[in-house]
Amino acid sequence: xxxxxxxxxxxxxxxxxxxxxxxxxxxxxxxxxxxxxxxxxxxxxxxxxxxxxxxxxxxxxxxxxxxxxxxxxxxxxxxxxxxxxxxxxxxxxxxxxxxxxxxxxxxxxxxxxxxxxxxxxxxxxxxxxxxxxxxxxxxxxxxxxxxxxxxxxxxxxxxxxxxxxxxxxxxxxxxxxxxxxxxxxxxxxxxxxxxxxxxxxxxxxxxxxxxxxxxxxxxxxxxxxxxxxxxxxxxxxxxxxxxxxxxxxxxxxxxxxxxxxxxxxxxxxxxxxxxxxxxxxxxxxxxxxxxxxxxxxxxxxxxxxxxxxxxxxxxxxxxxxxxxxxxxxxxxxxxxxxxxxxxxxx
Numbered sequence: 001x002x003x004x005x006x007x008x009x010x011x012x013x014x015x016x017x018x019x020x021x022x023x024x025x026x027x028x029x030x031x032x033x034x035x036x037x038x039x040x041x042x043x044x045x046x047x048x049x050x051x052x053x054x055x056x057x058x059x060x061x062x063x064x065x066x067x068x069x070x071x072x073x074x075x076x077x078x079x080x081x082x083x084x085x086x087x088x089x090x091x092x093x094x095x096x097x098x099x100x101x102x103x104x105x106x107x108x109x110x111x112x113x114x115x116x117x118x119x120x121x122x123x124x125x126x127x128x129x130x131x132x133x134x135x136x137x138x139x140x141x142x143x144x145x146x147x148x149x150x151x152x153x154x155x156x157x158x159x160x161x162x163x164x165x166x167x168x169x170x171x172x173x174x175x176x177x178x179x180x181x182x183x184x185x186x187x188x189x190x191x192x193x194x195x196x197x198x199x200x201x202x203x204x205x206x207x208x209x210x211x212x213x214x215x216x217x218x219x220x221x222x223x224x225x226x227x228x229x230x231x232x233x234x235x236x237x238x239x240x241x242x243x244x245x246x247x248x249x250x251x252x253x254x255x256x257x258x259x260x261x262x263x264x265x266x267x268x269x270x271x272x273x274x275x276x277x278x279x280x281x282x283x284x285x286x287x288x289x290x291x292x293x294x295x296x297x298x299x300x301x302x303x304x305x306x307x308x309x310x311x312x313x314x315x316x317x318x319x320x321x322x323x324x325x326x327x328x329x330x331x332x333x334x335x336x337x338x339x340x341x342x343x344x345x346x
Contacts, residue, residue: 001031003234004074004113006058006104007081008035009048009338011184012119015227016078017047023231036070036081037339045337059100067103071111076234078117079104084191087288090147097151098158105162108169115170117233118159120241122177122219124152128299130217135302136175136241143297146290172233176226177219177245177301180321183335184223185328186344194286198344203330210261212252213269215296219245222321225314232310243301246314246321258322269296 003020007013013035023029033051035041040055041048054070056063058081071077081104083096101118108116123146126139142153156173163171180188189198221244229244248254256264269292277289306312316324327333332344 001029001075001234002034002073003031004034004036004071004077006036006077006079007119008051009037009039009041010080010082010340011181011187011223012179012226012230013037013080014047014183014335014338014341015181015223016080016230017051019224019227019231021047021050023235029235034070034074036067039339041339042337048337057096057100058103059096061099061103064103064107067107068110071107071113074108074111074113076115076117077104077108077113078119078230078234080119082119084148085286087147087286088283093147094151098154101155101158105158109162109166113169115172115234115237116159116162117172117174117230118155120156120159120173120175121148121152122175122243122245122298122301123149123294124156124175125299127297130215130300132300133302134299136243136305138299140175140241143290143294145293147288148290149294149298170237170239172239173241174226174229174233175241175243175301176229177221177318179223179226180220180325181223182324182328182333183341185325185330186332186334187341188325189329189344190286192285192287192291194284197285198329198332201326201330203327205259205326205330207259207261209263209265210252210256210259211265211267211272212255213272213296214252214266215269216255216272217249217251217300218295218298219301220250220318220321221246221314222316222324225312225316225321228315229306229310229312232312236310238309240305242306242310242312243303244306244312245301245303246316246318248318249300250318250322254319258319258326 334343335341
């Protein structure tokens, strides 16, 4: 099986390459791996060895012929390429995230790829109540105010149209919760806090008082478990959408335990959003207020379809995933061979 991965050197791409190498060495899977990135990783380092690399930008129309050539002869393409920063440049984000997805789908059709697997997100869903679990049939129209959610919903619409126009192609999409790992600590810090604030995060955070809205309830999953889900989708040629998240749900009480808070201070979502948005506009940190909108509105996902169809079970809890990334952020961890995952400089 020839598998092409866009965004292959990022957090999930690196985890997926690791899982595919494992499938090849331990499970005897006959795999040819192709990576597509804007910045090529160190090809002498694991898991980037033994991969055919192509350097191009999926959002750049001039790179479309090279993208089609990279997909030639592929049995499947896993589309992971996505930009979160710079979120002050909305045009650039949409070019990569939405136009880039359209370009990958067009290239897959032109190259005759038989399976398209796309990285969607819990952020693609429309707002939902937090007192119940939602399955994959919940509307994926996004959450207004969040550029990430709006673009994920646009991506979902592109996938729907592609599946309708190409019934002979297996179209799969994973909708993971927040994806964490220790080696993504520096990357997550840069993306969501900027270059200065992550240096102030200790390996074991301690907040005596945790001001947090009661509506801030969400899910998380470890990157290695997401990678395993992608491999199962590829191996089984499973079609459709799959919610991917670990237990338990991360509510204010769980976060209070993680941050060792002695007391929770409930605050309105609007207050937190205003503080985050203002500090973002002043460029004091890297996260805009739309991320608060998404965290407060995104559903709690039911993952039973992934368990039943894929036989998928997360090996790490959501608490382990969150503590992993906090420890990695505090220590400035990363993976030197990968440009997106580069460790923080001392």
